[in-house]
Structures are given as structure tokens and as C-alpha cells.
Amino acid sequence: MAAQPQSQPTSTRKRAAALISGGLDSMLAAKVVLDQGVDVEGVNFFTGFCVEGHTHAIRRKDRSREKRNNALWVAEQLGIKLHIVDVIDEYKDIVLNPKHGYGANLNPCLDCKIFMVNKALVADVLGRGYDFVITGEVVGQRPKSQRADTMPLIAQESGAGARLLRPLTAHNLPPTLPEREGWVDRDRLYGFHGRDRKPQMALAKSFGFSDYAQPAGGCCFLTDESYAGKLADLWTSRGLRDYDFDDIMLLKVGRHIRPASHYKLIVGREEGENNFLAGYRKRFLHLTTLSHTGPLTLIDGTPDADDLVLAARIAARYSQGRTADEVSVEVHHLSGAIEELRVPPLAPTQLEPAWQLGA
């Protein structure tokens, strides 16, 4: 049975920002503090790498699945406001120059958490003047950012100091300001640690939460090996560690095939992706199949005439004419000129595994 909220007089109620990812831990952390009578508001940062929403929107096969923004859904379940903050531009520096390095892939988890805690509380991007900030972190749960030695670093480097409360693992850490001041009761916080999810699931059950998101790879594409591989390839091929929003969106879509360092193909996998890629036709040299139904293929880079023949053969390989002797492919140049190539589709065995990025 969930504890009843402990009411505090409105004038003395403390206000907390809860970082809400849409997953279970941040939901529970906010709920634990909310139930102690604190005025909690959710904050969700949109970095551009969030798994939430995008892929579902693009891929037609997912369209029958219910689409929901899990952070908004969590806020609704908790009865709190949720502010979604666009940090796409600022976040670039975190991804490109993480002071504390990357995790298993290109995930700068420690710098990311420092950034978000700082933004929500210290920089106060929402101008809400929160008294403290809540996260769903648990000591020992993540190999990089949620360790006993790195968690104090987040409090310190974000500038939040003792105003950073982790309700789910508070008993493993020194008392924070909200606990010392009696804004929250430390005895009603928790001492979860490690990767075992059972305590969180039991707490969820006690609150009556049964339908919650538990994304296997977390909420960020940067933790995904395939995605990180494509991003690293982008940097290598350009000789520059940089990206813009369209770059990181396109890495979420289609097959990425790089037959040579100076160009790559992005081949739509189904109608939803083809429609999405169509929005980029004016900015990329692209291929369409004429004689058979086939994908839209964008070409990023500077292919020469021979490269275009190979690219056309690859596009043909993913068309309905994959077993035909010849497929007619239109090359749409950036000048607006259209060139027709008649090519034999590439045999599956001719598509080098090394060309297939993130596969």
C-alpha cells in the first residue's frame, strides 16, 4: 500500500525538479518525494539522441503500436507538471568533448548527468527556482555514471552539491540538504544498490504501477552499439568530429552502406522511412528505381560515375527487381538533372559486410 502524501503548509512547501526520463527509476524517485508533500515538477531534456518517439514515428511497421511519450505519461501518472527542454545544440559539446569520457559506446553518461542536473537546478533553465533536484540514480546500477565513486562527482561538478537527492539510493550516500533540513524524511527513502531491478519492481507494485517503460538499451541512442558505430563512421569519413540535428536523425533511419570512404548510401527500409528520407531529397543526390518498386536512396558524399553505378546496383538489390537481370535506376543530381542507369542488381554475396554500417 502506498504511503499517503504527507501534507506541508503551502507556504513552506519545498519545490523540487525531478529529472524524468520516462523510465521506471526516475518515476519512482519522483513519487517517493512527492509522497512526502514536496511540490515536484518533472524536467525532461531532449538531446536529439533520445530513443523516445522518433523511430516509431518514422517506421511504418511500428505505426500500429501505441505511441506515447513516456516522460509525459509518467508525469500524468504522478499528477505533476512536465517541462520538456530542447538542449540539442548545447548538448553537442557533451557528446563531442566529454570530460569524463565515454561508456561502452559513445555514451557520455557521467557528463550527461552533470549537465542535466546543472541545467535543471543550478542554471535553472526553466526559471522555477527549485530548492533541490531529484534523480532516479542507484549506486552500482550503471558501470560509468552510477558508481559509488562517480555519484558524488555529479553532485560536485553540477554545482548542485547537497541539493541533489537520489531517493532510491539515499541510504548509501551521506544525508543531503533536503534530508538534513527535514524537507524530506530520510527514513522514508531507500537504499537500493546494484543492477538488480527487483527492489524497483517491488516498489512500483507497492505504488500500484504496473505499466511502465523499461527500455532495454536505456533511453539514449548513444548507448546503442549500432548507432554509435554509424556516428563514429560519420566523424571518420568527414575527418571532423561534429554533427548537426539532421545528421543524428538520419543515423536513426535506413540501411547505411559505405562502399568507399568518400560516399555512403542511406537506403529506406520501408514506406515510412522512404517518406522521411524524401524530406531530404533536395539536399542529397539520390536514387529511385524506375522499372521496379524500390527504396529511396540518399547518397552522402562525392561519388564519381563508377561509384554511382555501384550505388545504383545496391539500390536495385533492395528493390522488387532484386532477382531481375536489370533494373532501371534514376540518379537525381543536385543540379536537378536526372540520369537513368540500367544495372544488374548487386548479388547479396557482393555486398561486403564491412560496407554495412551498424549491422
Added chain:
Amino acid sequence: MTAVHTLDARGLLCPLPVIRIQDRVKDLTDGAILEITATDPGVMQDIPAWCRVHGHRVLDCEERADDILVRIEVVRE
């Protein structure tokens, strides 16, 4: 006369339409109507969810041939 404002969120994928609405609504007064056009089907769930969370009212949510039209009324506490 109720002020009607418009927001073009076509081509934006969720949650960007909601973020643009959030930024726009900050400057609108109680009772103002905001008409949003979007193309990401996710807005059919996300905009009503955002409105429920913040206490605003969804007046219409209509899937049209080429886009989606959502009309909301700003409610100030």
C-alpha cells in the same frame, strides 16, 4: 473576441512539436486558442497528454489528408 494563434510544426518529430507548443503557450493568455499543424502522428497522443499534464484543453484533433490539425485552448490556473 478570442485570439487564435497558429503554429506550424510540420516536419518535426516528437517531442519537438510539444516543445514548440510549450514555448509558444508561455506567451499566451487564458482562453487563447492555438492551432497547430503537424505531420508526426505521435502528436495525436503527445499534445493531448501535454495538455492534460498542464491543464490546457484540447478542442480538436483531426487527421487530414496531408497533415494533422490540433486546436488547443490555453487555460491559466
